[in-house]
Amino acid sequence: MEKLKLLAPAKVNYRLDVLGKRPDGYHELRMVMQRVGLCDEISIALSGTPGIRVTCGKVGVPDGPGNIAWRAADALLKLSGKETGIDIAIDKRIPVAAGLGGGSSDAATVLMGVNQLLGLGLSDERLMEIGVKLGADVPFFIFKKTALAEGIGDKLTAMESMPGLWVVLVNPGIHVSTAWVYQNLILTEKGTDTIIRGSYGTAAEVAGLLSNDLEPVTCGKHPLLNELKEMLLTAGAAGSLMSGSGATVFGIFEDEEAARRAAAEIAAARGWFAVAVPTL
Numbered sequence: 339m340e341k342l343k344l345l346a347p348a349k350v351n352y353r354l355d356v357l358g359k360r361p362d363g364y365h366e367l368r369m370v371m372q373r374v375g376l377c378d379e380i381s382i383a384l385s386g387t388p389g390i391r392v393t394c395g396k397v398g399v400p401d402g403p404g405n406i407a408w409r410a411a412d413a414l415l416k417l418s419g420k421e422t423g424i425d426i427a428i429d430k431r432i433p434v435a436a437g438l439g440g441g442s443s444d445a446a447t448v449l450m451g452v453n454q455l456l457g458l459g460l461s462d463e464r465l466m467e468i469g470v471k472l473g474a475d476v477p478f479f480i481f482k483k484t485a486l487a488e489g490i491g492d493k494l495t496a497m498e499s500m501p502g503l504w505v506v507l508v509n510p511g512i513h514v515s516t517a518w519v520y521q522n523l524i525l526t527e528k529g530t531d532t533i534i535r536g537s538y539g540t541a542a543e544v545a546g547l548l549s550n551d552l553e554p555v556t557c558g559k560h561p562l563l564n565e566l567k568e569m570l571l572t573a574g575a576a577g578s579l580m581s582g583s584g585a586t587v588f589g590i591f592e593d594e595e596a597a598r599r600a601a602a603e604i605a606a607a608r609g610w611f612a613v614a615v616p617t618l
């Protein structure tokens with residue numbers, strides 16, 4: 339039986355403006371989303387034994403139907419009407435519940451992989467429609483380009499030109515519930531007059547874009563994150579920010595060596611998860 343091995347990358351949010359709350363409880367956003375080279379490895383194989391099996395073996399990530407990758411496979415299998423079985427193994431490299439979109443990326447990768455394995459021929463647009471029902475960030479990972487994301491995160495426009503940078507991701511092992519962060523957000527009447535351009539040329543220019551309305555909620559609960567942002571700046575980052583709902587904090591660097599040195603220093607000093615990865 340045919341088998342695929344795929345990489346599911348993480349993301350960071352260079353910008354996250356919350357514009358308001360919708361009647362269904364979701365929030366209207368304006369984000370700039372960037373994929374980075376820290377990836378889960380996903381094997382997908384068709385099987386003669388009907389049913390979907392997902393194994394991950396990582397604490398905090400459910401096997402079986404609780405896994406968003408299982409739900410992605412289920413959605414496509416139902417749509418296909420086929421009787422085949424699907425076996426999915428996830429080698430989890432992306433920290434979990436960390437604001438890096440690992441679950442959403444796994445789901446997007448499974449949608450694309452199962453579409454290919456079952457020969458369904460669904461367009462990316464159709465996969466994004468199916469994906470947004472699994473999670474607001476899933477369409478972005480099918481889009482595969484640095485994006486301005488609006489709506490609940492699903493209305494995507496490609497950024498015209500973004501610099502290739504090095505991103506240092508630091509996660510102090512704090513798990514954050516995205517739902518909790520949105521529930522505890524205090525919406526203000528702040529203006530949204532910052533213009534987001536289509537093109538940014540340097541790390542310094544991207545640093546001017548960095549802002550996240552969810553930061554005060556998560557950093558309010560975990561003040562250590564402010565310290566992490568400072569450590570990244572001291573280590574030479576052009577800018578630092580919390581990603582998504584947190585608790586991962588990232589710094590942006592133009593220079594690979596400087597980024598690798600910063601990650602090694604922070605990992606050695608405090609024993610936290612800290613890696614330097616390129617933007618994709």
Ligand SMILES: C[C@@](CO)(OP(=O)(O)O)[C@H](O)COP(=O)(O)OP(=O)(O)OC[C@H]1O[C@@H](n2ccc(N)nc2=O)[C@H](O)[C@@H]1O
Nearest residue numbers: 363364365437438439473474475490516517520582583584
């Ligand atoms: C904050 C962000 C930024 O990229 O990323 P993460 O921190 O999760 O990585 C996203 O908005 C997270 O997207 P995602 O994690 O796919 O969201 P979902 O599973 O659909 O929803 C999780 C919870 O967040 C809330 N939610 C999500 C998206 C949105 N635009 N408004 C919301 O209020 C939902 O009400 C739900 O309770």
Ligand SMILES: Nc1ncnc2c1ncn2[C@@H]1O[C@H](COP(=O)(O)OP(=O)(O)O)[C@@H](O)[C@H]1O
Nearest residue numbers: 398405406434435436437438439440441442444
């Ligand atoms: N494939 C998966 N990878 C990671 N988390 C998953 C997965 N499937 C289900 N989950 C659950 O989704 C929650 C959010 O995880 P994740 O996508 O890593 O975080 P975030 O929303 O911060 O980007 C976790 O608490 C985890 O239990």
